[in-house]
Amino acid sequence: MRRTFAQSLALYATVIFTLLMILFPVYWLLVTALSTTDELYRLPPTFWPADPQWDIFARVWAAKPILMWLWNSMLAAVGSVALSMLVSVSAGYALSRYSMRGGATMGLFVLTAKMLPATLLVIPLFSIFSSFGLIGSLWTLVLAHSTMIIPFATWMLKGYFDTIPKELEQAAMVDGCSPIGAMVRVVLPIATPGLAATALYAFVLSWADYAYARTFLVNSPDNWTANLGITTMQGEYVTYWNDISAASVFIALPIIAIYLFLERYLVGGLTAGAEK
Amino acid sequence: MTDTVRAGRRKFFDLARPSRQHLLGYILIAPAVLMVAAIIVWPLILAIDLSFQQVKIPRLGGASRPFSLSNYTWLFSSEEFWLACWVTLKLVVVVTAGSVAVGLSTALLANNRFRGRTVARLGMALPWAVPEIIAVVIFAWMFDTSFGLFGWLAIQLGFSDQMIPWVSSSTAAFWAVAITMVWKGFPFVSIMCLAGLQSIPSDYYAAAKVDGASVFQRFRWITMPLLMPVLGVTLVLTLLWVFRDFSIIKVLTGGGPLRSTQTLSIMTYDQAFQYHNFGRAAAVGVLTLVICIIASLLMLGRRSKSIY
Numbered sequence: 001m002r003r004t005f006a007q008s009l010a011l012y013a014t015v016i017f018t019l020l021m022i023l024f025p026v027y028w029l030l031v032t033a034l035s036t037t038d039e040l041y042r043l044p045p046t047f048w049p050a051d052p053q054w055d056i057f058a059r060v061w062a063a064k065p066i067l068m069w070l071w072n073s074m075l076a077a078v079g080s081v082a083l084s085m086l087v088s089v090s091a092g093y094a095l096s097r098y099s100m101r102g103g104a105t106m107g108l109f110v111l112t113a114k115m116l117p118a119t120l121l122v123i124p125l126f127s128i129f130s131s132f133g134l135i136g137s138l139w140t141l142v143l144a145h146s147t148m149i150i151p152f153a154t155w156m157l158k159g160y161f162d163t164i165p166k167e168l169e170q171a172a173m174v175d176g177c178s179p180i181g182a183m184v185r186v187v188l189p190i191a192t193p194g195l196a197a198t199a200l201y202a203f204v205l206s207w208a209d210y211a212y213a214r215t216f217l218v219n220s221p222d223n224w225t226a227n228l229g230i231t232t233m234q235g236e237y238v239t240y241w242n243d244i245s246a247a248s249v250f251i252a253l254p255i256i257a258i259y260l261f262l263e264r265y266l267v268g269g270l271t272a273g274a275e276k
Numbered sequence: 277m278t279d280t281v282r283a284g285r286r287k288f289f290d291l292a293r294p295s296r297q298h299l300l301g302y303i304l305i306a307p308a309v310l311m312v313a314a315i316i317v318w319p320l321i322l323a324i325d326l327s328f329q330q331v332k333i334p335r336l337g338g339a340s341r342p343f344s345l346s347n348y349t350w351l352f353s354s355e356e357f358w359l360a361c362w363v364t365l366k367l368v369v370v371v372t373a374g375s376v377a378v379g380l381s382t383a384l385l386a387n388n389r390f391r392g393r394t395v396a397r398l399g400m401a402l403p404w405a406v407p408e409i410i411a412v413v414i415f416a417w418m419f420d421t422s423f424g425l426f427g428w429l430a431i432q433l434g435f436s437d438q439m440i441p442w443v444s445s446s447t448a449a450f451w452a453v454a455i456t457m458v459w460k461g462f463p464f465v466s467i468m469c470l471a472g473l474q475s476i477p478s479d480y481y482a483a484a485k486v487d488g489a490s491v492f493q494r495f496r497w498i499t500m501p502l503l504m505p506v507l508g509v510t511l512v513l514t515l516l517w518v519f520r521d522f523s524i525i526k527v528l529t530g531g532g533p534l535r536s537t538q539t540l541s542i543m544t545y546d547q548a549f550q551y552h553n554f555g556r557a558a559a560v561g562v563l564t565l566v567i568c569i570i571a572s573l574l575m576l577g578r579r580s581k582s583i584y
Contacts, residue, residue: 011390015386015390015396018382019399023402025403025414025418026402026414028414028425041423042423043423044432045423086307087308088308090305090308091305091308094301094304098298098300098304100302100305112569115569116320117519117522117544117561117565118520119541119545119564120320120544120561121316122545123323123326123544123548123554123557123558123561124318124320124322124326124558125319126548127322128318128322143315144315146315147315147316150308150312150316151316154308179300204405207407208408208409210409210522210523210526210527211522211523211526214526227408227409230409230410231409234416239416241420244413245413245414248410248413252406252410255405256405256406258405259402259404259405260398260405267471
């Protein structure tokens with residue numbers, strides 16, 4: 001399709017305008033971090049600081065245990081993703097390859113689990129974890145995040161395994177591979193992109209959690225995750241917006257980096273369920 | 277020959293045997309079923325059980341209170357619950373409509389062929405990758421009552437003659453939450469719609485063009501019908517997200533002022549962890565789940581399978 005010059009111009013103008021509108025809040029986060037306090041508490045607002053305070057990042061990094069928060073988020077995410085993938089891979093494979101009684105019920109269950117509000121599940125989980133003495137430990141997050149991850153990961157992986165022809169394993173088994181061997185040595189390597197997409201998406205889900213972290217870890221500052229830590233920088237009376245913005249940059253960066261570099265996998269994961 | 281050798285070595289527990297294949301399926305699925313039973317089904321049963329007990333702070337293994345409907349009768353007669361339902365409904369409608377409008381238009385825009393399209397597409401859906409809490413930090417500052425950008429803009433553009441009290445005015449707080457949620461929620465719609473758009477064969481458009489269909493007609497009679505399945509599923513998933521979201525509202529307004537942004541999710545949480553009424557909280561949560569299930573079944577009908 002050929003476009004006239006005017007049409008091209010209009011298209012580019014619209015695209016650029018849309019991008020500016022959408023990305024402005026992200027830009028504003030950066031400007032806020034780099035502004036001096038004087039510039040922040042002044043109207044009209046400063047759209048680019050006269051003297052960008054680049055050292056704010058080093059200062060906030062030193063003043064707040066940001067590395068520890070990030071590390072805790074990482075532990076919770078890696079733990080819950082590992083645990084969930086361990087059970088979801090084999091379950092997804094079983095659902096894809098073996099016709100089992102209750103397969104349809106599983107589907108219905110996944111649907112319900114997707115609708116389960118975290119604010120409801122957090123109530124019984126809180127009493128369960130407190131009676132096991134787990135409150136304050138990162139294990140609570142590993143388990144709680146698995147409640148979000150397992151149902152969707154199982155279903156997503158089943159979808160991926162469905163796209164891999166059964167004949168491959170049959171060939172492997174004819175050559176003397178055991179059924180488990182065929183799964184581990186033949187199917188899993190082929191499904192690697194699918195596994196990566198699922199794990200990546202699960203990681204993002206876990207990283208985004210705030211409700212569970214707030215409920216289970218609020219009294220154990222050493223185990224605070226990034227999201228929980230950042231909200232404690234929001235003061236009741238005074239919030240240092242440049243500090244909290246700088247810290248936010250650190251916390252948003254890992255996910256934004258994943259998104260920018262591995263977008264294809266993530267989007268594959270997002271849309272896998274909907275394009276049937 | 278080979279057969280006899282194999283038979284001789286046949287293991288007692290040979291999972292490769294066709295008759296044992298089913299067993300292997302069950303073995304593979306067992307860990308997931310056990311996990312789900314332990315961390316989702318059991319807690320859910322506990323929560324439902326809790327909602328029928330008059331209990332403040334439950335202890336596992338403690339004597340359970342007698343069956344009672346008091347949590348539900350309290351709910352249905354409390355103004356707070358109905359207000360939360362109303363707020364949830366308003367928010368769901370506004371945010372879903374906003375996300376679909378922005379998401380669909382950005383998807384249509386990014387579906388054009390132009391130079392730098394990959395970068396533009398990444399940029400347009402970037403808010404998806406910004407964690408909710410960080411989005412709240414950004415917007416909380418932009419909505420700041422004294423020095424926020426939005427208040428200043430409203431004055432400059434003549435919508436208001438003073439800074440807008442985003443925190444203390446019910447209407448303003450509601451819109452602050454809604455705007456933040458749309459910014460966070462539309463990229464998902466955009467990503468899904470773009471994937472849907474790209475699966476529409478371009479021949480259809482070429483054929484329609486030959487037949488003299490205008491841009492609008494092509495959109496109305498090709499794009500819309502073919503995009504509908506994806507859009508429907510996306511709409512329901514967005515709706516469910518707004519319904520259950522906790523972090524954005526909790527951190528931005530805490531449900532206030534005067535409960536004007538208190539959705540059912542926030543009410544569930546606060547009843548449990550602010551007022552320590554676990555029984556009542558469980559009742560609100562169970563009702564939220566029921567509403568979610570009914571709403572999505574109604575909206576998707578027989579297609580509900582596709583949101584698995």
